[in-house]
Structures are given as C-alpha cells and as structure tokens.
Amino acid sequence: MASRLRLGQRMPNPGPELGESKGGEGEAKKPEQRLEVTDLGGGSEVAHIRRFMDRETAWEMFEQLDKGIPWTRPTIRVFGRSAVQPRDTCYVADEGLTVLKYSGYQPHAHSWDEFPVLKDILKAVHEAIPGSYFNSVVLNRYKAGLDYVSWHADDEPLYGPTPEIASVTFGCEREFLLRKKPTKSANSVSGEAAQKRPKISAGQQHSFLLKHGSLLVMRGYTQRDWQHAVPKRAKAASPRINLTFRRVLS
Numbered sequence: 001m002a003s004r005l006r007l008g009q010r011m012p013n014p015g016p017e018l019g020e021s022k023g024g025e026g027e028a029k030k031p032e033q034r035l036e037v038t039d040l041g042g043g044s045e046v047a048h049i050r051r052f053m054d055r056e057t058a059w060e061m062f063e064q065l066d067k068g069i070p071w072t073r074p075t076i077r078v079f080g081r082s083a084v085q086p087r088d089t090c091y092v093a094d095e096g097l098t099v100l101k102y103s104g105y106q107p108h109a110h111s112w113d114e115f116p117v118l119k120d121i122l123k124a125v126h127e128a129i130p131g132s133y134f135n136s137v138v139l140n141r142y143k144a145g146l147d148y149v150s151w152h153a154d155d156e157p158l159y160g161p162t163p164e165i166a167s168v169t170f171g172c173e174r175e176f177l178l179r180k181k182p183t184k185s186a187n188s189v190s191g192e193a194a195q196k197r198p199k200i201s202a203g204q205q206h207s208f209l210l211k212h213g214s215l216l217v218m219r220g221y222t223q224r225d226w227q228h229a230v231p232k233r234a235k236a237a238s239p240r241i242n243l244t245f246r247r248v249l250s
C-alpha cells in the first residue's frame with residue numbers, strides 16, 4: 001500500500017509530489033492538498049483529498065467536460081433486465097488495451113487526444129498520488145439528484161486483484177457510500193444460524209461527501225471486499241461530473 005498515513009495526518013514533506021504550488025509567478029494556483037486515509041481493514045483503504053483542485057480551476061474543468069464530452073446514456077442489463085443507465089457516461093482509454101465491458105455494455109474507447117482537459121486532470125492526479133499510473137477513465141454525469149450509481153465494485157478482471165482507482169468530482173457534492181461485501185462464510189452457513197447472522201455488521205459502512213474539486217482514491221482490496229454507490233438525493237438539484245481513473249493491465 002502506498003501510504004501509511006492515518007486519518008487527518010498531513011503528508012510529510014509536502015512538495016512537488018503533492019502538486020503544491022510554490023506560488024511562483026505564472027504558476028497554476030493549487031491548494032494545499034491534505035490527504036486523509038481511512039483504513040477499511042483487511043488490506044483495503046480509501047484516501048481522500050478534499051481540496052485537490054482550487055474551486056475556480058475545477059469550475060473551468062466542469063464547463064469543458066459538461067460541454068465537450070460526447071455523453072451518452074446507454075441501455076445496460078441489470079439482473080437479466082434491460083434498463084437505461086441512470087446517468088450519462090463516456091469512456092477514454094489508451095489505444096490497444098483490453099476492452100471494458102460491464103452490465104452487458106461495451107463502451108467505445110475514445111482517445112485522450114480528443115479531450116486535452118482530461119490529459120491535464122490525469123497529469124494532476126499522477127502528481128498527487130506518487131507511484132500511480134492510470135491509462136483509462138470512466139466519466140459519469142449525474143444531471144441532478146435522481147441520477148445515481150447503484151451498489152457495485154469495479155472488480156472486472158482487466159484491472160487485476162488490487163486496482164487503484166482515483167475518483168475526481170466536479171460540481172454538485174454527493175454522498176459516496178462504501179459497504180462491506182457479504183463474506184463467503186456468512187453465505188455458506190445454512191439454516192437458523194444463517195438467518196440470525198447479519199450479513200453486514202455495524203462499522204462496515206462508510207460515507208464520504210465528495211465535494212467539487214475533490215479526489216478520492218480506493219486501493220488495496222477495496223474492489224474485492226467492498227461495494228460502493230452514489231445514491232439518489234432528491235435535494236441535489238445541479239449536475240455533478242465524476243471521473244474514475246483506472247489502470248487496465250496488459
């Protein structure tokens with residue numbers, strides 16, 4: 001695991017690796033990037049940088065993505081039924097990678113060259129997470145609070161057993177939930193014992209408020225052992241754009 005920092009701790013020697021500005025003339029304004037790490041246990045963890053980007057830069061990027069991305073709302077298959085995905089999406093990846101397929105849907109892989117803004121964000125993400133390497137990004141646009149992503153894990157084999165996934169948020173803040181997957185042993189117990197045993201015990205859920213310009217990183221066994229979701233929120237009245245950077249293994 002890349003970081004051993006605990007919740008609320010400051011990264012040591014904040015400097016270029018953290019993307020912190022030296023304040024020189026002509027340099028892009030960058031806020032101090034404070035990293036908060038939540039240990040989920042069992043080799044899973046989440047790192048959160050609430051102010052990954054300053055608000056103004058993040059709004060400029062929001063506008064470019066909102067207008068410039070060829071958003072689609074595909075029909076997917078969930079539990080054997082066809083349904084329109086409850087959010088807009090797009091996919092960008094290096095050429096020649098294994099194709100991504102989820103819920104019976106295979107998104108077209110656009111090229112990074114079509115969207116210079118995505119290259120800028122990718123560079124900032126690489127700088128903020130030392131040792132990271134991402135070659136694809138799934139983009140989601142939630143038009144308002146009725147758009148959502150249901151419980152899932154990004155555990156497709158093309159990402160390997162311990163993928164690092166970096167999630168950048170623009171626009172309306174929304175809640176991001178994590179819950180522990182039911183364990184095999186809990187499932188395999190039959191009869192009365194199984195009924196009495198709760199599948200998800202207290203303390204095995206976490207909630208993060210993902211704000212405009214924030215970065216959240218899931219790493220270790222988070223995709224194998226946990227699920228995540230962005231639930232509907234009737235009060236969320238404005239759009240949110242989220243980018244999840246991933247590394248497709250070759």
Ligand SMILES: O=C(O)CCC(=O)C(=O)O
Pocket residue numbers: 138140149154167176210228230242244
């Ligand atoms: O919008 C988010 O914060 C999460 C999106 C997500 O989980 C996904 O695209 O797999």
Ligand SMILES: [Fe+2]
Pocket residue numbers: 152153154228244
């Ligand atoms: Fe996901």
